Amino acid sequence: MSWFLRRLAVSIGLVWVVATIVFLAIHLVPGDPAELLLSQGGVAPDPSAVAELRTQLGLDRPILVQYASSMARLLHGDLGRSLQDDTSVAQEIGRRLPRTLELIGAAMLLAVAIGVPTGTAAAVRRGGIGDRIATALSGVALSVPVFVLGTVMVFIFAQRLHWVPAGGYVAFAQSPGMHLLLLSMPATAIGIGLAAVIFRMSRAAVLDLAGRDFVRTARAKGLAPGRILRHHVLRNALLPVVTIVALHLGSLLGGTVLVEYVFNWPGLSGLLVSAVIARDYPEVIGVVLTISVLFVALNFVVDILYAVLDPRVRYG
Amino acid sequence: MTYFSLSRRSLLTAAATLPFLPRVARAERTPGTLTFGLSSYPPTLAPWANSGTAAATIKLLIYRGLLSYDKDGKLRGELAEKWERDGDTAWVFHLRDAVFQNSAPVTSEDVKWTIAQVADEKSTAYLKNEMQTVQQVETPDPRTVRIVTKQPTATLPLWFVNFHMPIIAKGSTDNGGTPVGAGPYVLKGQERGVSLDLVAFDKFYKPGLPKTKNLRVVVYADENLRAAALQAGDVDLIEYVPWQSMQAIGSDPRLKLDTTDGPYMFLLFNGKAKPFDDPRVRQAIGHAIRRDEVVKTAFFGRGAPLEGLPIPADSEFYDAAKEKLWNYDTDKAKALLKEANLADGFSCTMLSTAQYSMHKTTAEVCQQHLAEIGIQVQLNLPDWPTRVSLGNRGQFEFGVQGSSADNNDPDGLSQVIDGELTPSYGRSFALPTPKLHELLAAGRAEFDPAKRRAIYDQVQTVAFEQAPIVPLCWRAQGYGMAKELTGFHNLPGALTFYSGITLEDSAIG
Numbered sequence: 113m114s115w116f117l118r119r120l121a122v123s124i125g126l127v128w129v130v131a132t133i134v135f136l137a138i139h140l141v142p143g144d145p146a147e148l149l150l151s152q153g154g155v156a157p158d159p160s161a162v163a164e165l166r167t168q169l170g171l172d173r174p175i176l177v178q179y180a181s182s183m184a185r186l187l188h189g190d191l192g193r194s195l196q197d198d199t200s201v202a203q204e205i206g207r208r209l210p211r212t213l214e215l216i217g218a219a220m221l222l223a224v225a226i227g228v229p230t231g232t233a234a235a236v237r238r239g240g241i242g243d244r245i246a247t248a249l250s251g252v253a254l255s256v257p258v259f260v261l262g263t264v265m266v267f268i269f270a271q272r273l274h275w276v277p278a279g280g281y282v283a284f285a286q287s288p289g290m291h292l293l294l295l296s297m298p299a300t301a302i303g304i305g306l307a308a309v310i311f312r313m314s315r316a317a318v319l320d321l322a323g324r325d326f327v328r329t330a331r332a333k334g335l336a337p338g339r340i341l342r343h344h345v346l347r348n349a350l351l352p353v354v355t356i357v358a359l360h361l362g363s364l365l366g367g368t369v370l371v372e373y374v375f376n377w378p379g380l381s382g383l384l385v386s387a388v389i390a391r392d393y394p395e396v397i398g399v400v401l402t403i404s405v406l407f408v409a410l411n412f413v414v415d416i417l418y419a420v421l422d423p424r425v426r427y428g
Numbered sequence: 429m430t431y432f433s434l435s436r437r438s439l440l441t442a443a444a445t446l447p448f449l450p451r452v453a454r455a456e457r458t459p460g461t462l463t464f465g466l467s468s469y470p471p472t473l474a475p476w477a478n479s480g481t482a483a484a485t486i487k488l489l490i491y492r493g494l495l496s497y498d499k500d501g502k503l504r505g506e507l508a509e510k511w512e513r514d515g516d517t518a519w520v521f522h523l524r525d526a527v528f529q530n531s532a533p534v535t536s537e538d539v540k541w542t543i544a545q546v547a548d549e550k551s552t553a554y555l556k557n558e559m560q561t562v563q564q565v566e567t568p569d570p571r572t573v574r575i576v577t578k579q580p581t582a583t584l585p586l587w588f589v590n591f592h593m594p595i596i597a598k599g600s601t602d603n604g605g606t607p608v609g610a611g612p613y614v615l616k617g618q619e620r621g622v623s624l625d626l627v628a629f630d631k632f633y634k635p636g637l638p639k640t641k642n643l644r645v646v647v648y649a650d651e652n653l654r655a656a657a658l659q660a661g662d663v664d665l666i667e668y669v670p671w672q673s674m675q676a677i678g679s680d681p682r683l684k685l686d687t688t689d690g691p692y693m694f695l696l697f698n699g700k701a702k703p704f705d706d707p708r709v710r711q712a713i714g715h716a717i718r719r720d721e722v723v724k725t726a727f728f729g730r731g732a733p734l735e736g737l738p739i740p741a742d743s744e745f746y747d748a749a750k751e752k753l754w755n756y757d758t759d760k761a762k763a764l765l766k767e768a769n770l771a772d773g774f775s776c777t778m779l780s781t782a783q784y785s786m787h788k789t790t791a792e793v794c795q796q797h798l799a800e801i802g803i804q805v806q807l808n809l810p811d812w813p814t815r816v817s818l819g820n821r822g823q824f825e826f827g828v829q830g831s832s833a834d835n836n837d838p839d840g841l842s843q844v845i846d847g848e849l850t851p852s853y854g855r856s857f858a859l860p861t862p863k864l865h866e867l868l869a870a871g872r873a874e875f876d877p878a879k880r881r882a883i884y885d886q887v888q889t890v891a892f893e894q895a896p897i898v899p900l901c902w903r904a905q906g907y908g909m910a911k912e913l914t915g916f917h918n919l920p921g922a923l924t925f926y927s928g929i930t931l932e933d934s935a936i937g
Contacts, residue, residue, distance in 0.1 A: 143813025149471060150552065151816050151853065152480030159850045161477075161552040168552070196471040199620055207620075266653065270660040278656040280646060281622060373650050378622045386621065386649075389783075390471065391813050 119415055123408045130404040131186055131397060135179055138388070138396045145195045145391040146171060169195050182397065191401070192394035194387075201398035204383065209402065211281070212379035215371070216364045218299035220357060223306035228353065230307075231314025232346060238319060246311065253308035262301040262374035269297065279376035298375040302368065306360060313356050317349035362410060365403050461642040462913070462936055465654045465666035469621045469647045475594050475607045476546050476553035484591040485667070485928035486645065489626055490529075491594030491609030494521050494539070495585055496929050499917040501836060503585060507534050507595050507610060507633075508573075513875065516580040517563070521588070523571040526633035528597040528610045536567035541598040543575070554592035580873040582880070583839045590834065591926060612638040612932040622647060632932075639915060639935040658683060658908050664936055665913055667927075669906035671728040671786075677908040684911050689731060689902035690924035691832035692738040693722065693790050694844070696897050699859035701825040703770060710895035712764035713826075714754035716801045717794055723901045726789035730904035737841060737888050738833065738899055740921045744877070745838045745884045753892040754899065761801045773802020779818055779827030782809035790900065791828045819853025829854060830903070833922040838884040840922060842868045845887075845896050856896050863890050912937045 146165040150157035166172045170181075185192055191201040234243040270278040276293055284291040321327060322345055330340045369381035380399060387395035470483030475491055488496075494508040505511070508521040526534040545551060547559035561581065566574040577584065587593055597608040610633070613626035626643040646663060648654035655673035658666045659680065669677055669685060678685040695713060697704040704710060719733030735752040739745055765771060780791035788809055795805040810818070818824050831854055833840030843854060846868055847861035867890060871883040891897075905924040909916055915933035919926050 141814065142810070142817040144817060147816060147820060148813055150478055150554075152471070152478055152483070157478065157852065158554075158556055159852075161554075161556055164550050165552045197620070204620060263652065266656050270662075271656050274660060277662045278660045279648070279650075279653050280657075280662065374653060376646075376648055376650065376653055378619075383621065386469075389811070389813060 116416075119412060123412050126408050127401065127405055128183075131183065131401055132179075134397050134400045135182055135393075138391065138393055139175060139178075141391075143391045144171070145169065145393065148391055149196060171195075182394075186397075186401070191398035194395050195392045196390055196395075201394050204395070205380065205398055205402050208378060208380045208383045211377065212365065212368055212372075212381060215295065215298055215302070215368060215377060215379055216361060218295055219302035219306060219364070220361065222299055222303035223310050224353075224357065226303070226307040227310025228314050228350070231311040232318050232341070232349070234311070235315045235318035235322065236341065243315075247315075250308035250311045253304050254312075256305075257370075258301055258305055259370040259374050261304060262298070262371055265297055265301060266374065279374070281376065281378050294375075294377075298368075298371045298377045301371050301375070302364070309356060309360070310353055313353050314349060317352050318345055321345045321348050358410075362407055365406060458642070460640065461644055462640045462665065462931075462934060463644045463646060463663040464931070465648045465657050465663040466645050467647075467651070467654065467668040468649055470624075473607075473615075474552075475596050475601075475609065476551070476555070476592055478554040478592055481925040482647075482667075484925055485931075486615075486624060486626075487591050487594060487609075488611070488926065488928040489613040489643070489931060490611040490615050491596065491607070492526075492611045493590065493594045494588040496589055497919055497923050497926050499919065499930055501920040501923045503589060507539075508588075511585060514574065516875075517578070518574055518576045519581075519584050521573045521575070523573065524633060525571075526610050527631050528600075528608045529614050529629055529631075530597060530600070530608045531631065532597055532608075533570070534595065534597075534610055535570040536573040537570070538598045539573045539595055540565040540567050542593075542595050545596070545601070546593065555587055555590060558587050580875065582875045583837060583872050586835050586837055586839070613643055634932070638932040640931075643931065655908065658910075661910075665907065665909040665916060665934075667907055669908045671730040671904065671906075673908075674728070674730050674904070674906055677906075682911055683908055684913075685906055685908050686916075686918040687730065687904040687906035688918050688920050688924050689740070690905045690921045691830055692734055692902050693726070693786070693828065693830045693900040694734075694738075694897045695794065695826055695900065696819075696829050696854075696856040697826045697859060698822055698824055698857040699847075700822060700857065701776075703768060703774060704776075704826055705859075706768045707893065707895050708764045708768040709770065710898060711754075711892075712761040712768070712801065713798065713803070714895055714898040715757045715761040715764070716803070717797045717898070717900065718756050719901050721797070722790055722793045723903075725793050726786045727901070727903050730906070732902045734899040734901045736899065737838075737845070737891050738902065739838055739841075739884075739888070740836060742920070743836055743838070745881055747885055747888060750885070750888040750892070753888070758801055765801060765803075770802075773804065775804040775806070776825045777806045777808050779808045779815060779824035781812050781815040783812040783815075784830075786903065787815075787828050787830065790830075794828070794900075816853045819857070820851060822851060822857040824857070828900075832905075832925065836921045836923060838887065839868065839872050841887075842872075845891055847896050859896055861890075861894055861896050864894065864896065910936065
């Protein structure tokens with residue numbers, strides 16, 4: 113139990129450190145939210161209006177006072193309100209986060225569905241035409257930046273073929289079909305690059321395992337090749353794949369910004385970028401904190417799982 | 429039992445035929461709904477604050493001012509059906525029979541209350557300074573407003589046409605309430621950062637308008653996606669057509685492009701950073717830049733060189749003789765530098781931003797041209813918020829800026845060329861221009877058109893001598909739309925950002 117509490121304390125400490133770093137970073141970079149709000153369209157704002165807005169937003173207080181009030185608010189679970197339009201930051205994150213998770217989930221599903229079977233098939237038929245084509249394609253998929261792929265997809269499927277809208281978002285409850293159609297493009301753009309990674313990882317793992325002693329033994333026992341592949345090779349080969357998937361899940365949480373931008377998908381990354389551009393301090397801190405809490409929670413769960421699986425961790 | 433079997437050949441055949449299937453526009457049009465692709469989500473719809481052109485477009489739909497512009501850019505009545513000058517310091521506005529969206533009648537008391545809110549010491553309104561020059565507002569009856577100013581103000585009607593000066597129902601914003609306007613559309617719903625849904629206001633004061641019942645505004649921050657959405661048929665109308673897409677949209681038989689040269693690019697200076705305090709150096713820079721290359725490189729040829737103050741050719745204040753004051757002439761530029769004891773040139777840093785390609789590319793072109801007269805320029809390209817901050821604090825030497833006048837009257841240039849105004853990233857820093865300030869004030873107070881013309885003629889001469897800015901080029905501002913869309917017009921020149929007013933006349937088919 114003390115181990116659990118220690119881990120919990122470390123996790124909370126990490127979140128506080130992140131909140132402090134983000135607070136300092138966003139306040140230290142040049143750019144004043146009040147000035148920006150009143151300087152839209154290249155228009156010069158009146159300094160007295162800017163000063164009044166700074167007072168209204170509480171930005172005229174000393175930075176330590178702002179820090180203390182920000183931390184006190186966070187301690188009560190209150191992420192504050194947007195400096196731009198007084199929207200609740202928590203509500204906005206609550207609306208955006210599921211969309212990013214859905215996008216990442218769909219992309220990951222697609223990547224696994226493509227990457228694992230093709231990687232396995234390529235390893236089984238190593239050196240064959242299919243393997244060579246798939247390996248070459250995966251190289252292309254890995255080297256094409258996601259925004260280039262996205263732009264090309266919009267050009268082909270929306271502008272030329274008119275199969276899908278150019279981008280946007282419709283709630284699932286409003287139109288399930290349109291929602292999935294709009295999701296398909298950004299999910300594919302992310303999924304293709306990921307599929308290439310998973311393909312390579314699966315292929316390498318299967319090749320590595322196919323030459324191991326236990327596989328040779330299984331073959332010597334007369335087990336059918338399909339059964340050896342499914343039950344002995346693939347099951348073990350999936351371990352590094354799962355590790356890769358887990359690593360990418362974390363990095364995608366705040367890294368879907370380009371895809372969200374290209375396809376107009378209103379997720380968490382887009383919110384973070386627009387908040388940074390507007391120097392919307394509460395929104396920036398809220399989004400980064402949400403992402404880091406998810407990271408920390410994920411690590412915390414993994415730590416517990418390790419401990420459950422391997423008791424040495426608890427006493428190490 | 430029949431089995432479906434998928435062979436490799438049939439799969440490939442099916443895939444190969446896909447591109448030849450008939451085109452299906454995914455976004456089917458909903459009758460009575462017009463979809464407008466906006467460039468950014470309005471940060472706020474606070475009626476009197478400057479919250480950008482995207483917000484201004486929405487504000488023109490849900491609120492209304494006393495006056496507006498017609499499609500040719502001429503002043504016309506809105507909540508005021510007529511207006512006239514009353515002596516040297518008063519204007520009288522006669523209100524029409526109109527109601528706010530809460531069904532309360534629009535009265536002179538609402539106008540008086542609105543002016544008081546904007547002029548309030550704690551106001552963050554764009555026209556706060558202007559409204560503080562109002563001495564008193566008289567309301568002899570519910571339909572008449574008499575506005576008395578502290579000094580003669582010929583440009584007062586232009587204040588009340590500004591999209592940051594709508595008339596709001598008295599008391600509706602008290603205690604954080606939602607402002608109630610009298611515009612043709614009611615804001616029915618919005619999803620922050622994504623879209624806004626508007627529905628026609630059934631008691632709008634213009635019979636038969638708005639022509640379209642539902643207006644859906646979808647935000648496409650990526651300019652290329654915005655153009656793609658129009659080409660794909662997802663939207664009926666887009667603003668800020670990217671310059672690189674103008675050719676494709678203009679030549680698409682299903683679409684039309686409406687552009688105007690309204691906003692402009694220019695160089696501004698910090699008077700505290702030597703040698704930019706010397707007007708000869710600023711003039712030399714003005715003569716060293718090939719503006720047509722700026723237009724070609726930064727705006728894909730969509731714009732026009734600007735070698736004089738940004739006064740449109742169709743303006744009554746336009747003077748062809750002053751159109752090319754800052755003509756490209758490197759000999760003259762070098763001579764001016766020599767006069768300023770800088771014959772060998774000098775090194776300096778130019779502030780621009782990497783966030784907007786037009787600012788960045790303009791800076792790069794100027795950097796090359798200035799090197800030809802011996803000025804070695806290093807570029808400082810931070811993000812836009814940093815650019816604004818450095819500009820406001822005078823932490824730069826000289827820089828690139830883009831802007832648009834408030835209106836097509838030359839007084840709209842004050843915010844850029846009047847160095848006596850408060851420091852701002854939108855104009856030169858610490859560069860006093862007392863003569864210009866005096867002339868601009870005189871032009872604002874002068875009612876006689878001929879005398880005004882003479883004053884602004886002088887403004888152009890003095891601006892050339894003092895060079896508080898170096899104009900570079902006009903940039904085309906475009907709207908792209910479906911061919912079936914009628915009634916929408918891109919308003920001329922600086923009024924382009926007021927084009928949203930014509931949405932009340934717009935309809936599909």
